Every structure is written in structure tokens, then in C-alpha cells.
Amino acid sequence: MDADNKVKDSTTVDISVASSPSNLDEVPKLLSEIGEYIQRFGIDTDEIRKDAIFKCRQLFLALSTPRxxxxxxxxxxxxxxxxxxxxxxxxxxxxxxxxxxxxxxxxxxxxxxxxxxxxxxxxxxxxxxxxxxxxxxxxxxxxxxxxxxLSLPQIGNGYLGLTACTSAGCLKYHEFSRKRGWINPTNPEDTSLMDAYGTDKDLFSRVNELGYGKHLNDYLGGYNLGRRWWIHPDIYPVKERLINGADPSPDASFLVDIGGNVGHDLERFRAAFPDAPGKLILQDLPMMIGQVKNLDSSIVRMEYDFRDEQPVKGSRAYYIHSTLHNWSDDVCESLLKRVKEAMKPGYSRLLINEFVVPEMGAHWEITGLDMMMLALFSSEQRTRVAWYDLIERRAGLRIVQIWSAGAGVESVIECEVTNYEGEA
Ligand SMILES: C[S@@+](CC[C@H](N)C(=O)[O-])C[C@H]1O[C@@H](n2cnc3c(N)ncnc32)[C@H](O)[C@@H]1O
Structure with a gap:
């Protein structure tokens, strides 16, 4: 046994706490709030249902004892x-x-x-x-x-491709952190996942090596099901901001999805905007591009490591979804600078489709994903302040607008390059 492991054998709290309901006083108020939400089902937006779930969780915890x-x-x-x-x-x-x-x-x-x-x-x-x-x-x-x-790959396969392959990284996070002096980790080559399994492979390489690559891709392609997606008119006005004014030539690049996995996002985009001009280009590591199957043939597949020079210059848009949250500021800064070098001032836009963590009252889906980032990548879900610091101060891009659509929904951070003259 590790000599530093702490064994709990004394406490300042009376033992009776363990078998008393956690917060009985709150129960009547919670019940009445839940009743009100239920009256509004079907009349109000889906937010009401989510609020009701949150209150039901509080009710369950209030009635339960710590044991x-x-x-x-x-x-x-x-x-x-x-x-x-x-x-x-x-x-x-x-x-x-x-x-x-x-x-x-x-x-x-x-x-x-x-x-x-x-x-x-x-x-x-x-x-x-x-x-x-x-x-x-x-x-x-x-x-x-x-x-x-659970018989749908998008719902079932995450349990195998994500959780079963990685959960020791979460459950043994305390040991990883203790050994590093309880600091907030930022080194992508030193993660709790690697520590727990005694490997130097990152999550994607590890899961693929274990034979669960397809499971992970299915989960990535489906975890957004039923949630508003960035092209929803309530989030980002694609026609006004991207299609209008785009180069109509068939050879021009319209949208490059960097770290686009097996192309599920571009496929959804193509289905929603079949008449968008130019090319849609999927970029990911060779390991991932090699797994692409049944992708709309009009979508270009390109092997690309985002640490290298961006080969597609002057695209109307570059899109990065749920990928920067896997990496530290240092790696993201270098990636963003590679995009910036390729962007055409006054024409290209960079769209970062990620959560912006509110300073207070964050939804549990955001904080839960932040825990996954912490344990599995030594990275983070970023707050507004952290996004501005990374994108503007470090990478030298300008944030035009953050397009948001409510709790638990990813935002679009729209960026542009201004008078680019080499490294910022
Ligand atoms: C969390 S997934 C997000 C995938 C997709 N954008 C989505 O939202 O479903 C991160 C993606 O980044 C890719 N990736 C990791 N390292 C990369 C690198 N150095 N260059 C390009 N892509 C990379 C992975 O293969 C994976 O497909």
C-alpha cells in the first residue's frame, strides 16, 4: 500500500449525521417547485424540464442520509x-x-x-x-x-468506449493529484488516465489500441442528440454570417472541421445546408481518418495534425468542436496560431464550438465534462475569461461575438484575424 494513503479513523463530526436525512427542511419547498414546473410542461421550453430534473435531484439528496x-x-x-x-x-x-x-x-x-x-x-x-x-x-x-x-450506438457505446476504458483515471485522480502536490494539471503528457493505467498513450490512442475506437466515435457522434446544435437559428445565423459573401467557386474551401473525428458534424452540416458553396473538409489524425466510413462523398477527408502548418488557406470558416477542451493553453495557443496564419483577413472566420463555463450556477453537464477533462487530459472547460485570455491575449485573434443558447448548450465563439503580419 502507498505509505501516503490516508486512512480515515477519527472525525470532528458526530456519527449521527451519517444517518439523518441531509436536508428535510428543504423538502416542502422543493416539492412545491417541482409541482409548478410540471404544470408548465409542454407550455414552456425544454428548460423547464431540465430545471425540474435538477430540483428532483436536490429532492433525492435532501431526503437521503449521507450513508x-x-x-x-x-x-x-x-x-x-x-x-x-x-x-x-x-x-x-x-x-x-x-x-x-x-x-x-x-x-x-x-x-x-x-x-x-x-x-x-x-x-x-x-x-x-x-x-x-x-x-x-x-x-x-x-x-x-x-x-x-441502449441499443443505439450513440447512447450505448459511450459506456464502453469512454467509461469502461478510462474510469480508473477518474476514480484514482486523488492519487495522481497527491503525487503532484495538488496542483491544477496542464501537461497533456502527464494525465491521471496515464498514471492510473501506467501508459504514456493519450485517451484516443489508448481507446483505439484497446479496440474501442468505434465505440468512442459513436459516442462523440451522438452525445449532442436532442440538444440544440451550433447551426440552429437560435444560436448561429449560418446563412447571414457564412454563406452570404462566401466565394461561390466549387474549388474554394467553405468549412474546415479541425479534429472533426469521423465527420459526423460535417455530415449534419451538409444535410442542413446542401446548397452551401465550396468544399467541406474534414481534418483529423491519420488514425481517425482511416476509420471514416459511409461519409457523404462530397466531404473531403484530410489527414492533418493540428500542430503542423494548416494546409487549407483562406477558407470561409474553420470550425473546432469539443477539441480545444482536451488541451492545455500551450497546445491550444499553437493550434490557434496555425489557424490564424491560414485565415484571410476580412473573409475567414474561426468558429470554436465549446462550452463557456459561467462563473456561477454552471450546469452539471458542463462541470461533469470539466471533471473528465481534468482526469483524462489534464485540461479544462474554459470560462469566458479563460477563452478571452487564450484566444485574444495568447493567440492574437479577435473574438467577434460569443453566440450562446442557454444552460448546458455549447456556444459558438466567432473569431477573426485582424491585419495579420506574422506571429502576434
Ligand atoms: C473530443 S474529439 C472531438 C471530435 C469532434 N470535433 C466532435 O465534436 O465530435 C477530439 C478530436 O481531436 C482529434 N485530435 C486529437 N489530436 C489531434 C491532432 N494532433 N491533430 C488533429 N486532430 C487531433 C481526435 O482524433 C478527435 O477526433
Missing amino acids: EIMADHCWGQIGAMMAVGFGLDSGLWDLMAQNGDKPQRAPDLASSLGIEPKLLSRLLRHLSAMGLLNEVGEDEYQPTNYTKA
């Missing part, structure tokens, strides 16, 4: 993740989805899938105890919307 919350985290949630992953790998969720909404017996499912019946019964019992699956009889279950959706 129950600990058991929920350490047994309930982790056991559910385990059972979900099992169901993905064994084909359980596909089979249940194919069987439809009817009640399904665990022994029948087990025999179709070659699983020992007792094992499947135990796993399904836990998922139903956690409210993720409906128990309708002894050893008999009915799918929920959630378990049906």
Missing part, C-alpha cells in the same frame, strides 16, 4: 454501470429492443444469449432496483425508454 448517498454512489451507480456494460457487450439490449415492449423473462433472454441464467437474473434485478428497467413479475422485465436507447 444512503454513499451506498448509492459506491454500490448502486457503479453496479448499474457494470450491468449496463454487460448488457451492451452480451447483446442483451439489442435483443430486448428487438423483442419489443412486451414483458421478457430473464431465463429466456439468458438462453438466447448463452448467459448463465443466475448471472443475468442478478444483473437485471439490480437495474430494476435502480429504476432503469421495469420489473413486472418474478425474473420478468419490461424495457424502458432508457434500456431501449
Whole structure:
């Protein structure tokens, strides 16, 4: 055992705290707020539903004792993740989805899938105890919307490609941080992920080596489902800002997606704007471009490492989505300067599609992703101040406008180059 591991054996808090509900006094107020939100379902925007979820979470925590919350985290949630992953790998969720909404017996499912019946019964019992699956009889279950959706690669595959391949980086973050004196890490070559698994590979190389590259790509292509995306008219006016005034020549570059993975974002863009002029160009590392399949043939695939000179000059737009958050300011500064060198003043725009973390009241999806960045990349989700510092002070670009669309939705940070004359 590591000699520095702290073993908790004394406390200043009375033990009775552990078995008292966390905040009973708040319960009536929370119940009344949730009731009000529910009255407004369907009338107001989706924000109301999200607010209701947040209050329900507060209600659950207010009613639970600290011991129950600990058991929920350490047994309930982790056991559910385990059972979900099992169901993905064994084909359980596909089979249940194919069987439809009817009640399904665990022994029948087990025999179709070659699983020992007792094992499947135990796993399904836990998922139903956690409210993720409906128990309708002894050893008999009915799918929920959630378990049906697990058969979709965009929902199911993140559990394997992201969580199962990387979670020790999160769960052992304390050891990584202690060994480095509790500093905020910024070195992309020294991450908790690498420390936990004893590797020098970054997340993308590691996941691909483990054979889960497609799973991770499916998750990346789908984690935004149901959320407003940057081209939504409420977020960024694509026609006015990009299409109008663009070079109409078919050889001109219109949109370059840097770190675009296997092209899901450009494909969505092409579907939404089939008449946009010029070329759409997908750039990513050779490892990723080699995995591109079934991509609209009009989209150009280009192997490119963003640490090198940007080969596409004077594009109408350069787009970077959920990629800068994987990297420290030093790496991002160099990437942004490579883009800046390629941009045509007065014509090109750089669109950074990322969260802007509010200083207060941040949505849990943003803070949760920030924890992933911390453990898996030694990087961060940036606040407005941090974005200005990186883009304007360090990279020498100008932020024209930050286009935002509410809590838990990524913003578009629109940037331009002004009178570029070499390094800023
Ligand atoms: C978090 S993913 C985001 C993918 C995509 N933009 C999206 O939002 O779904 C980061 C992407 O950056 C790519 N990447 C990592 N290092 C890179 C590099 N040095 N040059 C180019 N792309 C890189 C990865 O392969 C991956 O596809």
C-alpha cells in the first residue's frame, strides 16, 4: 500500500449525521417547485424540464442520509454501470429492443444469449432496483425508454468506449493529484488516465489500441442528440454570417472541421445546408481518418495534425468542436496560431464550438465534462475569461461575438484575424 494513503479513523463530526436525512427542511419547498414546473410542461421550453430534473435531484439528496448517498454512489451507480456494460457487450439490449415492449423473462433472454441464467437474473434485478428497467413479475422485465436507447450506438457505446476504458483515471485522480502536490494539471503528457493505467498513450490512442475506437466515435457522434446544435437559428445565423459573401467557386474551401473525428458534424452540416458553396473538409489524425466510413462523398477527408502548418488557406470558416477542451493553453495557443496564419483577413472566420463555463450556477453537464477533462487530459472547460485570455491575449485573434443558447448548450465563439503580419 502507498505509505501516503490516508486512512480515515477519527472525525470532528458526530456519527449521527451519517444517518439523518441531509436536508428535510428543504423538502416542502422543493416539492412545491417541482409541482409548478410540471404544470408548465409542454407550455414552456425544454428548460423547464431540465430545471425540474435538477430540483428532483436536490429532492433525492435532501431526503437521503449521507450513508444512503454513499451506498448509492459506491454500490448502486457503479453496479448499474457494470450491468449496463454487460448488457451492451452480451447483446442483451439489442435483443430486448428487438423483442419489443412486451414483458421478457430473464431465463429466456439468458438462453438466447448463452448467459448463465443466475448471472443475468442478478444483473437485471439490480437495474430494476435502480429504476432503469421495469420489473413486472418474478425474473420478468419490461424495457424502458432508457434500456431501449441502449441499443443505439450513440447512447450505448459511450459506456464502453469512454467509461469502461478510462474510469480508473477518474476514480484514482486523488492519487495522481497527491503525487503532484495538488496542483491544477496542464501537461497533456502527464494525465491521471496515464498514471492510473501506467501508459504514456493519450485517451484516443489508448481507446483505439484497446479496440474501442468505434465505440468512442459513436459516442462523440451522438452525445449532442436532442440538444440544440451550433447551426440552429437560435444560436448561429449560418446563412447571414457564412454563406452570404462566401466565394461561390466549387474549388474554394467553405468549412474546415479541425479534429472533426469521423465527420459526423460535417455530415449534419451538409444535410442542413446542401446548397452551401465550396468544399467541406474534414481534418483529423491519420488514425481517425482511416476509420471514416459511409461519409457523404462530397466531404473531403484530410489527414492533418493540428500542430503542423494548416494546409487549407483562406477558407470561409474553420470550425473546432469539443477539441480545444482536451488541451492545455500551450497546445491550444499553437493550434490557434496555425489557424490564424491560414485565415484571410476580412473573409475567414474561426468558429470554436465549446462550452463557456459561467462563473456561477454552471450546469452539471458542463462541470461533469470539466471533471473528465481534468482526469483524462489534464485540461479544462474554459470560462469566458479563460477563452478571452487564450484566444485574444495568447493567440492574437479577435473574438467577434460569443453566440450562446442557454444552460448546458455549447456556444459558438466567432473569431477573426485582424491585419495579420506574422506571429502576434
Ligand atoms: C473530443 S474529439 C472531438 C471530435 C469532434 N470535433 C466532435 O465534436 O465530435 C477530439 C478530436 O481531436 C482529434 N485530435 C486529437 N489530436 C489531434 C491532432 N494532433 N491533430 C488533429 N486532430 C487531433 C481526435 O482524433 C478527435 O477526433
